[in-house]
Amino acid sequence: MLLKSFWFATIFAIAVQGCVSSGDSPIESEHDGRILELKSNRRPAVLDERFIETYLKTFGYLRNEQENVTSEESGEKQIPKEKLQNALITFQEFMGIPGTGKVDAQTSSLMMRKRCGNADIHPSTDILALWKKSVVTWNITHFSKTIKESDFREQLHQAFAAWEIVISMDFVEVDRADKADIVFSFEDSENDWQRDPTHLTIARASGPISSRVWISADEHWGINNELEQTGTDLFNVLVHEIGHVLGMRHSPDSGSMMHPLFERSMNQDRPVVTPDDVERLRNLYNVADPQQQSAENDPANLNETSLTKCIKSIQSATHAPDGRWLVFKDDKVWQTLNHTVMTKGIEIFQVLPSAPTYVNASATVGDLMILISDRQIFGYRQTKRNGQFEPAEGYPKELHSRVLFYPEAAFPLANGSIILLSDNVFATYDLENNAPTFLNDKNVYFPNLPEKLVSGIPQIPDSDNVYWMLTDSDIYEYDARIQQILNSESLTTFFTCDF
Ligand SMILES: [Zn+2]
Known part of the structure; x- marks a missing residue:
């Protein structure tokens, strides 16, 4: 083989x-x-x-x-x-x-190559925390024996500034570590901070809301490029680790500050904060654009004005192959995991390339996510590499003409078909052949479904026993085996939304 x-x-x-x-x-x-x-x-x-x-x-x-x-x-x-x-x-x-x-x-x-100790690939259950304040404090507990304290502070100020221009956040030094949001320390490799049996880690950081940045005390650090030929550039490493402190993950782009490998070939350009890094960070905090940001220049206003409000009502929702949910309303999409809203609402096309501007119905079968907008069916698959979505081959398609209605809701079946609904009619739709296989009355085959259903998400992917059934503002647990609703609650209590 x-x-x-x-x-x-x-x-x-x-x-x-x-x-x-x-x-x-x-x-x-x-x-x-x-x-x-x-x-x-x-x-x-x-x-x-x-x-x-x-x-x-x-x-x-x-x-x-x-x-x-x-x-x-x-x-x-x-x-x-x-x-x-x-x-x-x-x-x-x-x-x-x-x-x-x-x-x-x-x-x-x-x-x-020497690298950052943070992981490159994260399990889908890893929930990304974010700072919910605009002034974040920091403190240094252990300095390097070979770098002057004033030099290190200067490097740190410059590294913070690299991100401060991207997102409206202030970083302020405080005199005690127990009062600081971020604690920096140089650590000997004998200490257990690396958590890396390969010993390639020379710095690592934890994310919000209580962050630590560990820097190897044994490393030969270069400052202000003067030691570039023989030392690892401290400034780049600090910018990188502060990226983690803000909630950023590693980028596969070797030109990015967030690339995990610090040791570079001589002919490689120095890493920079790339436009993609800027966009990723702004998407995390839903900062619209620099013009809007400057209008909201007072950092205290950040939470009030530039963050889109949490999910209250929806038009459609489906689960992604990695377990997160995509929740649609108007031209926006939210991503949630385990009932927690991970991102603020952003335009659908920012998450799903070439997506329609609104979604009437959606469903996921195996690794294929389907969005229906009017009579167009869009298909997406999630890349294993970074969990991003890309259009599936052969899509978009036109809905088969034998489905006479415009689907307003959808949910998947375990056999790979999806149910499309509008009012009291439904179609069982075979995605592979792009054709309906059965059309009938919803109340006969799916009695007790909530009125004005918009989406159904199986509680266990690719099973059709128990579903989360969603209307525009409520969610129901529906057991398809006994055709009964087990529980219900409003979306505002179902989703954890404290930003
Ligand atoms: Zn890293």
Whole structure:
């Protein structure tokens, strides 16, 4: 089988062996001809299977250890090779190199670079917290022995300023760590702050609402570029970690400040806060645009004026393959997870490229999300790499002419079809053949459904036993097996919305 012959066909001690503990001298990779500085004396001499597995686990590419199989030879739990290979492909795609699933020289070179300790891939259950205030305080508990305190403060001020121009937030130093929202400290590698058995981590940070930024005290830091040839640029690392403090995650764009690898090739440009970074951060905080922001220049107004209010009524809702819900109203979409609203309402096309300006009905079957706008059916799939949505092949399509009504609601069935409804009629619609297979009276086949239904979301994806059934302002638990409503509540109490 192809997969098995691929995996670890290459053992790649490559040019690294014997060079890594030789101090600060840069070495040239045999394979891509680029100069890569290798300075850490804890850097692995050989990337063996165990290292790669550890790396993929540490940075979020590998999960779900219960699926592991027991090795016949050693009796130890092992990750199935295909799973390991898929994780490696996800890593390669994130790093922008061909997803071969093979540990080639390019892959191993990227896997040995010093980096941020935060994960690259997050489980869908990871809820993103955000600051709910516009003045955030900070304190430094442990300074570096090799960097002057005034120099470090200056670097920190500049790094905060890089984000302050993007989002209207003020960062103020306070004199006590227990009063600070963000605590910075230089830490020795002996301390457990890295949580990284690969020892490639030289800084990491936790996000809102109580943030820590750890910086390696052992690292040879470059300040104001003067040590750029021999030290890792401290300013870039601080801007990156403050990005995490604001709630940003890693970007696969190697030109972005939020790229996880700090160690760069000599011919690579310095990272910047890219327009995509700016947009991502502004979307997180729903800051409309700089003009609007300047009109609201008083940071105290931020919460009142630039944040769209929470979900009160909806036109449609469906679940994404990764478990989040997309909730539609007018031209806006909200994303929620486990009843918690994760993002403020933003225009639908910002989340779903080439989307219609409004959604009458939506449903998700397997990994295909369907939006219906008038008589157009739009299809989307979610990328595994970063959870973003992309148009599904073959869509948009025209609704089959035998469906005479304009769908106002939809919900999926376990067999892969969806139910389209309008008033008292429904159609069972086969998405693959883009045609209805059955048309009948809703009250005969789905008695006791709430009036003015807009959406149905199965409580267990791809099952049709119990659904969340939604009207424009309420949500009902509906058991399709006994055709009864079990519970109901308003959307304002169902969704947690405290911003
Ligand atoms: Zn990071």
